[in-house]
Amino acid sequence: MNSEKVSIIIPVYNVEPYLAECLNSAISQDHGNIEIIAIDDGSTDASRSILEAFRTRHDNITIKSIKNQGLSVARNTGLEIATGEYILFLDSDDFIEKHTVSTCLKAFREHQSDIVFFSAKIFFDGVDESTGKRFRGERALPLQNKSFSAQSFFNQSIKLGSYLVSACLYIYKRHAFGDIKFYPGILHEDNLFTTRLLLENQHAKMACISDKLYNRRVRPDSIMTQKKQEKHINGLLVVAEELLKLDLAKENSEAGLALNQFIKTTLTIALDACRQAYGNNFPYHARKRLIVLFAQTRFKHKKVKSIVLSAFPELCTIKQSMKKILLLERPYS
Numbered sequence: 001m002n003s004e005k006v007s008i009i010i011p012v013y014n015v016e017p018y019l020a021e022c023l024n025s026a027i028s029q030d031h032g033n034i035e036i037i038a039i040d041d042g043s044t045d046a047s048r049s050i051l052e053a054f055r056t057r058h059d060n061i062t063i064k065s066i067k068n069q070g071l072s073v074a075r076n077t078g079l080e081i082a083t084g085e086y087i088l089f090l091d092s093d094d095f096i097e098k099h100t101v102s103t104c105l106k107a108f109r110e111h112q113s114d115i116v117f118f119s120a121k122i123f124f125d126g127v128d129e130s131t132g133k134r135f136r137g138e139r140a141l142p143l144q145n146k147s148f149s150a151q152s153f154f155n156q157s158i159k160l161g162s163y164l165v166s167a168c169l170y171i172y173k174r175h176a177f178g179d180i181k182f183y184p185g186i187l188h189e190d191n192l193f194t195t196r197l198l199l200e201n202q203h204a205k206m207a208c209i210s211d212k213l214y215n216r217r218v219r220p221d222s223i224m225t226q227k228k229q230e231k232h233i234n235g236l237l238v239v240a241e242e243l244l245k246l247d248l249a250k251e252n253s254e255a256g257l258a259l260n261q262f263i264k265t266t267l268t269i270a271l272d273a274c275r276q277a278y279g280n281n282f283p284y285h286a287r288k289r290l291i292v293l294f295a296q297t298r299f300k301h302k303k304v305k306s307i308v309l310s311a312f313p314e315l316c317t318i319k320q321s322m323k324k325i326l327l328l329e330r331p332y333s
Contacts, residue, residue, distance in 0.1 A: 004105055006086040018094075087173075136162075
């Protein structure tokens, strides 16, 4: 049914070696009614020239150049231009299978859903495959080839430890989710965007298919492989802050508890990123934000002590020193 128009939004920033493969995968889709929207986010390499060369050969490609503002702004710019009923995000160093769109549209019709989730193949390009354990592309088996309410899918994904937040691993109907946009200027923006899609529309329905339709490249100097810095930590903390603003975060419902679990996991990852970036000497403002956000998140009280010690590791050193002093001062029996 080629009347169903799909907008493929591709943010582009200095991806000269990979861009042609990405664009070819979008152009080659076996569904006929597709618009490709490429947002050049201030590239300084030959990416813009590659985009222009493709546009001269394909009339369904739209290019817009903006000053470099990051992935969120580039995707939001694409959303403003898009005219399709369905939205698919594609990162410009990755590529999709030829039947990605048609397979998802078939699932939309079969399940009467608002989102269709799929899986990814992970491949390594210039990166040691031993680092691959933290890169997941498949969803848990109990989730595959089933339909759920969006909130139920979120709950089950959290329970199974199989919540993949990547905005590139699903197609969604834009009219079903209002005007949800990506939070500008942060990393880990997918954690917030995907979670809001699943939780803010209580009537949304989704399907999860087992097909591996997305090919994700793990390469040097990408956001996921680069050394953790303050921008990674800040992005995770902003995600937690924004999710805590949702009414659902205050509820004792299954979805509310699952959301709090996800927020806690996000903060734990932020804490680990702090250790990677700063060792035991990470900035006081980061410690303070972590403690405040942990305090707003529901978790078992017995973990409070371990959280405080994690945020202030020097307390462990003080504790050990005090033990030694007490042992030295203890009178002989």
